Amino acid sequence: MSCQQWHEAIALFVDGERPGEDLAEHLERCDGCRQLLRDLQVDQAELQRAPDIDPAVFAAVRVEVLGRVVRRKIWWRWWVAAASFVTLLLATGIWPRAARKQSELIPPSQKTPAPRPVEKGTIAPGSLMSQPVRRVRIAKRTVASSRKSDPDKILSEWLSPNTRREPLGSQSEVAMRIQTADPDVVILWLKQERFQQ
Amino acid sequence: VHNLANVGDDCPGIQGVTDNLVKRARAGSVVAFEELARRYDRRMLALAWRLTGRLEDAQDVTQEALTRLHGNLRLFLSEEEVAPWLRTVTVNLCRDIARRKLRSPIVASEEWVSRATGESNPEAEVSERQREAILRAALQRLTEKERTALVLRELEGLTTAEVARITGVTEATVRVHILHGRLKLRKLLSGPLGRVGR
Numbered sequence: 001m002s003c004q005q006w007h008e009a010i011a012l013f014v015d016g017e018r019p020g021e022d023l024a025e026h027l028e029r030c031d032g033c034r035q036l037l038r039d040l041q042v043d044q045a046e047l048q049r050a051p052d053i054d055p056a057v058f059a060a061v062r063v064e065v066l067g068r069v070v071r072r073k074i075w076w077r078w079w080v081a082a083a084s085f086v087t088l089l090l091a092t093g094i095w096p097r098a099a100r101k102q103s104e105l106i107p108p109s110q111k112t113p114a115p116r117p118v119e120k121g122t123i124a125p126g127s128l129m130s131q132p133v134r135r136v137r138i139a140k141r142t143v144a145s146s147r148k149s150d151p152d153k154i155l156s157e158w159l160s161p162n163t164r165r166e167p168l169g170s171q172s173e174v175a176m177r178i179q180t181a182d183p184d185v186v187i188l189w190l191k192q193e194r195f196q197q
Numbered sequence: 198v199h200n201l202a203n204v205g206d207d208c209p210g211i212q213g214v215t216d217n218l219v220k221r222a223r224a225g226s227v228v229a230f231e232e233l234a235r236r237y238d239r240r241m242l243a244l245a246w247r248l249t250g251r252l253e254d255a256q257d258v259t260q261e262a263l264t265r266l267h268g269n270l271r272l273f274l275s276e277e278e279v280a281p282w283l284r285t286v287t288v289n290l291c292r293d294i295a296r297r298k299l300r301s302p303i304v305a306s307e308e309w310v311s312r313a314t315g316e317s318n319p320e321a322e323v324s325e326r327q328r329e330a331i332l333r334a335a336l337q338r339l340t341e342k343e344r345t346a347l348v349l350r351e352l353e354g355l356t357t358a359e360v361a362r363i364t365g366v367t368e369a370t371v372r373v374h375i376l377h378g379r380l381k382l383r384k385l386l387s388g389p390l391g392r393v394g395r
Contacts, residue, residue: 007380008376008380011375011376011379011380012372012376014379015350015372015375015376015379017357017372036383039383039386039387040379040383043379043382043383043386044351044379046328046329046332047332047347047348047351047352048351048352048354050239050240050243050352051243051246051247051329051333052325052326052329053239053242053243053246053252057242057252057256058235058238058239058242060256061234061238061242061256061259061260061263062231062234062235062238062263064256064260065234065260065263065264065267066227066230066231066234068260068264068267069227069230069264069267070227072267072268073225073227
């Protein structure tokens with residue numbers, strides 16, 4: 001076994017990972033390996049000794065950490081308070097009411113413009129999706145008397161001057177027939193506007 | 198031996214006090230957390246200083262580790278769980294710094310290593326503080342794995358199994374890292390330091 005191999009054995013012995021019986025015999029004969037053992041033991045003692053650190057450094061570390069902790073706590077409290085406030089507003093209905101009032105304050109000129117009148121066979125942009133359900137119901141009620149399943153008949157009846165109207169003044173009707181991709185599904189859009197005289 | 202492995206262990210009743218501290222800190226007591234930080238900052242700072250080689254980096258690591266401890270207090274029921282957790286976080290943060298250093302090595306270490314290898318006046322008295330600086334600089338010359346294994350074994354007094362758990366390698370690999378680290382360190386420290394510093 002060469003000295004190089006003994007060096008590894010000595011390092012393992014210092015680390016407590018190897019018994020030292022066979023090592024002793026070699027160390028008696030080899031000055032270099034004996035010196036290495038001493039040096040490694042001194043290194044070990046130095047490594048085990050905690051470095052001398054100025055107490056001011058610990059204090060600085062603690063101050064910084066506590067500062068972060070306190071800042072985090074403050075932020076956390078602010079978030080909780082803000083979330084609670086918003087929840088309270090939503091729960092009591094103050095916010096939705098305020099939002100509604102705000103929309104009422106908007107002058108008519110700034111409000112969304114009324115949909116353009118549509119004619120039979122044409123579709124106003126966004127008209128199908130933006131039509132309030134309430135108006136469709138009025139139209140349905142008007143044609144309910146016929147109860148016909150043929151959409152073309154409903155349309156012609158709707159547009160016929162003979163159809164019975166409620167005498168509420170002048171009125172205008174718009175009807176639209178929309179054929180979907182499914183031949184069995186036809187959408188009728190019937191609109192009646194009445195003007196009180 | 199003045200290592201930090203048994204800090205607090207010789208004080209009877211400290212376990213219960215610390216457990217109480219953990220509980221109070223978890224409940225939101227800043228005073229309790231400060232006391233908890235006081236118990237561990239020395240240990241963490243020493244470990245980080247040896248691993249990073251720079252006091253500024255060690256301070257950053259310790260601050261970050263302790264801040265993370267505060268954010269994760271709910272994980273701990275007793276002090277027994279705090280120390281290993283803090284140690285693992287500290288080692289991981291030091292590893293991140295070591296990886297960054299690979300891209301920009303520190304020039305200051307070179308100065309101390311050159312002193313250790315005989316380029317400075319060998320007759321000058323080497324103070325304990327200087328020896329410590331030379332030791333840290335020499336440790337920086339080891340690979341990150343060798344340094345971590347050796348420091349955890351010697352400064353923290355951990356077993357091979359504990360070092361393996363923290364570093365995420367097998368026990369056999371830890372033994373190899375410690376063996377190579379020890380012999381390399383000796384090579385780096387041999388010279389005037391061996392004659393003057395001791």
